[in-house]
Amino acid sequence: MSFSGKYQLESQExxxxxxxxxxxxxxxxxxxKDIKSISEIEENGDDFKVTITTGSKVIVNTFTVGKExxxxxxxxxxxKGVVHxxxxxxxxxxxxxESVTELVDGNTIANTMTLGNIVYKRISKRV
Structure with missing residues (x-):
């Protein structure tokens, strides 16, 4: 299953x-806290480009799985980090x-970020 697509934040904890x-x-x-961020993911083999737009703030990350x-x-x-x-x-x-982004099904991405004992969970749906 491919991560490629555009997803809008549906809920967060x-x-x-x-x-x-x-x-x-x-x-x-x-x-x-009330902005529904948009995540756009382009997947080409092991190469990824992830663009997250939250209001006027845009973060763009490009990476290759397994490489720093x-x-x-x-x-x-x-x-610096290595995405596995x-x-x-x-x-x-x-x-x-610790960040884990999981493709739950064809239309849903769950992103969980853990810092110490705080777990921040975001669910985004394909748009």
Missing amino acids: NFEPFMKAIGIPDELIQKG AELETLTGEKA RDGNKLKVSLKGI
């Missing part, structure tokens, strides 16, 4: 505690955050 934990200012957390890449984090910092593919899951660890 633990947004505020997670954003506080990674150092996002309160006013940005309040602005961002410089990726932009939610805070806008750049960090495990079946229908993409996994990466950046700056102490």
